[in-house]
Amino acid sequence: MIPTKFLLILPILVPFLTGILAVLSWHQRNLQRVVSLTGSALLLVVTLILFQRIDRFGPQAVQVGNWQAPFGITLYADLFAAIMLVMAGLLGLAVGLYSLANIDEMRQRLGFYPLYQILLMGVCGSFLAGDIFNLYVWFEVMLIASFVLLALGSERRQLEGAIKYVTLNLMSSAIFLAAAGILYGVAGSLNMADLAMRLRTAPVGVVTTLAMMFLVAFGIKAALFPLFSWLPSAYHTPPTAVSAIFSGLLTKVGVYAIVRVFTLLFVQDQAYTQAILLILAALTMVTGGLGAVSQYHYRRILSFHITSQIGYMVMGLALFTPLALAGAILYIVHNIIAKTNLFLISGITEWVGGSYDLKKLGGLYVRQPLLAGLFLVSALALAGLPPLSGFWAKLTLIKAGLEAQAYLIVGTALLVSLLTLYSMIKIWTQAYWKAQPEMVERPLPPRGIGWVIRFAPVMLLAACTIALGLGAEYFLDVAQTAANQLLNPSLYVETVFGTFVGGMH
C-alpha cells in the first residue's frame, strides 16, 4: 500500500524518471522504446490507483518539502483532477503504443520519447498544481515539450504551424504571468486555497478584471472562440501520434484551468462572468462547427471540431449547476477518448489510403471494414448518438441547460450537434463509403507487427468509448461527485490547510 502523500507525487515523478531514462538510452532505440512504453503503462497504473484512493477517501493534498500551506508548493487532487490524470495515463499509453509505428526513425533519433514523457509530466503537473505560479511553471514545461514535438522533423508545414502555435502560446504565457503578478499584488498570496479565502474580501472590480485576464490566458490554450486560430493551423501538421496526444490533452489542460479558477477563485461576480462564458461557449461551438464544414482535409476537420467541442465544456461551466458541471466533466472524458481515437484513425487511414485529403480517399469500407467500423464508433460517439458516450454527455448538458432555462445555448448546442454529425458523415462517405477515385492501386499494408501496433490502441480507445456509453450511470455518478466537490470551495481549503475553515460557502 503506497502512502497517499507519495501517490500524489507519482504522476509527476513517473514520467519525469521515464524521460530521464529515455535520455540515458538515447542511442539504443529499442531500449528507449521499451522504457517509454513501460513508463506510460506505469503512469496509467499509478493514476488509476490514485483515482480509486480519491474516490474512496475524498480529495487529497500534499505540501512538497513539508513547507506549510500558503508558503510551500501545494499539490492537490480532487475527483476531477484524478479523472483528468487517469485520462492522461490512458492516452499516454495508447498514443505511446501507436507512436512506436507512427513516429519515423529520424524523429525517434531526435528525441521523440524523452519529449513525449516530459509533455506527460507537464500535463500531470498542471492537473495537480495547487498554486497559481506552480500552475504557470507546469504550463511552461508542457508548452516547451509541445513546441519541440510540433516542430520535430522540420517539414515546411510543421514549421509554419509551429510559428503560429509558439507565438500565440507565448503571448498567452505573458498574459498569464502578468495576471499572476497582479493577483499577488492584490491578494498577497498565490496558493489557491489561500486565495480562495482572501479573494472573498477583495474588491469585486479588481477580481473580475483578473478573472478576465486569466480567461484570456487560459482561453488561448483551450482554443476558445476568438483565440483559437492557432489550433486549426498547427494541429494537422505533425505526425498523427503527436496531433493525437495534443488534441486529447493540451486544450483540455486549458479547460481544466478555466474550470478550476472559475469554481474556486473567481466566484464573486458570477452573473457577469457566467454570462461572458456562456456567450463564448456558444460562439466557440458555432465557429468550430462551421469551420469544420468548410474543410476537405481529414485532420483539419477534426481540428476544427476540437474547438467546437471546447464550447460544450465551457457551456457546462457557464451554467454553473451541479448537473451542468457533471455534464462538462463527462463531456471532457468522452471527448478526450473519442477525439484522440479519431486522430489515430485518421493516421491509419492515411497509412492505408495514402492521403489526408478526402477527395483522394475512398473505398476503404470495402478494403478495411474493421477500420471503417472503428471510425464509425468514435465518429458517432462524437456526434452524440445513443448509446455511445457522447450521447450521455450531451444529454446531461442539455438537461442542465433546460433546468437553468438557458434555451438559447441549448438550441445552439443541439444545432452544432447536427453540424458535427454532418462533418462525420462527410468523412464517412468520402473516405470510406464512396468508390475509390481513379488512381494507382495501392497495395494493402501487410498484417504484421505494424498493423497490430496501430490497431491495438484504436481498439482500446473504442472499447473505452463503448464502455463509457454502456456504463453511463456509474460514470455520471462519479462526474456528479466530482462536480459537487468543485462547487464546494471550502472542501479545497480544508483539505489543503488540514483544518476546518469557517465562513466559506
Added chain:
Amino acid sequence: MEMIMALIVGTLYAAGVYMIRRRSLVKLIIGLGLLGHASNMLIFSMGNLVRGNPPLLHEGIDLASLADPLPQALILTAIVIGFGAQAFAIVLIRRVYQRVGTDDMDQLIATDKPR
C-alpha cells in the same frame, strides 16, 4: 518610483505588441521577448519598491518598510523559463528561414491552404 515603473511596463507592452504586429519573424521574436520583460517588471512593481533596505528581519523592524522578496523570486523563475522559450523561438525562426526562404509572415500560408 511606482510611476516610473508603471511607465516602463506600459512602454514595454506597447513596444512588444507593436513589434509582434510587424511582418518580420525577427521582430516577432523581439516583440515576444519584450512582452515577457513587461510582465516581469509588472510583477517586480507588485512587491513594494524600496531602496537600500534588505528584507532581513530582526527585532522591532517595520515590515511595511521592506520590499517583498517573493515577487523577485517569481521573476527569477519566469526569466529562466522565458530564456528557454526565447532560445527555442530563435532556433525555430532560423529553421523557418532556412526552409521557407523568407522572414515575411504573410508568406507562411502553407498550413491554411485547403490541402
